[in-house]
Amino acid sequence: MTVCAIEITTTAAFTIAADGSYAARLAGEGEARYAERWTLAGPEPYAVPLPLAQPEEADSEVLPLADGRVLIHRRVADRHAFALLYPTGAAAGPRTGELQLGGVDAQEGVRVRLLPPSPDGAGAFALASEDTVTTVWQVAGCPFGPRPVARIPGRCSGGVWLDRAGRMLALDRELEGTTKAVAVDLARGDVSPLLQITEDSDDLLLLADPDSGLLVIRSDAPGEPRLGWGVLGSARPVRFPECLRPADAHPFAAQPGQALMPETCGVALRLPEGDIGLWRPADRHVFRLGAPAGWLGGAGLWSPQGRLHLPYATPEVPCGLVGLNLPVSPPPPVRVDPPAAAPRPVPLQQAPL
Template sequence: MTTTTAFTIAADGSYAARLAGEGDALYAERWTLAGPEAYAVPLPLAQPEEADSEVLPLADGRVLIHRRVAERHAFALLYPTGAETGPSTGELQLGGVEVREGVRVRLLPPCPAGTGAFALAAEDTVTTVWQVTGDPSGPRPVARIPGRCSGGVWLDRAGRLLALDRELEGITKAVAVDLASAGVSPLLQITEDSDDRLLLADPDSGLLLIRSDAPGTARLGWGVLGSSLPVRFPECLARTGEARPFAVQPGQSLMPETCGVALRLPEGDIGLWRPADRQVFRLAAPTGWLGGSGLWSAQGRLHLPYATPEVSCGMVGLDLPVSPPPPVVLESPTPTAPRPVPLQQAPLAGR
């Protein structure tokens, strides 16, 4: 039986990566998505990969792999290379990070800048962001944040502003981390005692997808980075339960209400929604859908990766249906680069 693991798509949609293989014989696999048809290139080494290894595609075609060896976390770059005996895999060791027992280290989502890659090391009282590529001396810490952080969402195209969900004194709030200055500032402050997490963001429009218990129970909501308008919690999203957004349509500058959002529904199906819509369109997921992942085009088409015994590397496209209600008029962010500022309190009438 083929193992299904997390499938990660590069920020520019050029490549993707996952662990593939059967049983204990796992290996990294790179998908090329920029051409007319997707195709996969296996990147096996003499030693199989462990099931808890992580892979991350870079825009230059190399694949970053994160392996845990005892309490050491090692990083390397894998790439296909032609050899006299046939195709093989090259490996460039990048060094590692030593952490204490109980510290969780994981890769952050692909950086929008393309070639850089970062990891998060979370302890109970402090969290460190590590840059694991781009420095000849190996991984280096670029920011230390008081508190235990999770999540990880990029807020700009330059890969400088990173949003993390920070837990302090039993309350979780999303904060923005400036990786150039190591500064930390509030991002979500819906109410003083609510848990406010950022799930997804679109740097072009400023659209933010949020999960918060400010309405009384944990619900999906949306806001706009830099806007004075409060976070909204549509009833149509409340009916999706524990749905999780996994892709947002890019290229909709200053028009967050028109951005398509893809949701992974609890039943395993797909929900398609726009902030301007009053309904979530439900569609069946393709057979063999990988990792609850996907990629929106600027034209509004959602591309979903899948693998089956008959098709080892495939992409299927879905169009966002047209919603009958007209678009609502919303305040848009200024055309300057988005700046992380606290969102105003959400209206809690009827709580």
């Protein structure tokens, strides 16, 4: 929630707000790049370019907020600068407004990148990773500029939200030779274990759905890197279905609204060949579908009704969405996938909320 000296890396070419209302990307090519906002909540999607007098660098990051503004992260001299962009009306035509939010000093050996959109739609966070410590910064939604909200020993990557309030964040922490997912309470700054299948395994969290509690993980506990699934706060073992054996498949969207029903929660996967995979834990197999031409950034938005919306841009359709339905599956065969050892850390439901 999915990175020399200081570097900025793009979280995704196309990022969708947590509520699905807006999306943003860095459009253009070469030295003529600019932020672009997509409106997704209406009957048809439409794009609004947000250019400024000076083009954006190719390594800038953009992230949509629920109010329609677009956060941009730039490397400016010796700082990581953050600003909000928004369209403004003018007599001579549309213009782009810009609100500077401040910045974070660029220190040698520190990697700074935006985290996925916060579920509350108002705040935004960035991850500053060093070899021995990682800092989570709130860069939007705070009154006096960027502020640190948590410091975690070890080098962290990933970033998956665990609740709808934007308080509990999962990070993959590399510490003492292994990588384990941990839960960070951003209100208190507390860090607690989240995944530990075996003591020596690398256990990464790739996707979480707060409604159903479904977790999709990648772990080498079975002897090789495999995708598996578990349930948030449960002591049940993590499962590694045979249908998810391709370790380089990547989940990018989960079906919301499946309250307390992780087995029926749909998951969209970007497959190694570029196709789309649709899967539910109850299915025990993956439906493979071709990706639409011009699919943007491996991104998608899943409705509670089971329809996956994929953004695409082509010369003929510069702003489009295509919908895929989650197929009805036949009854699963009577077969139980071998579980891994049960996770040992304190369940997340016991963390302070």
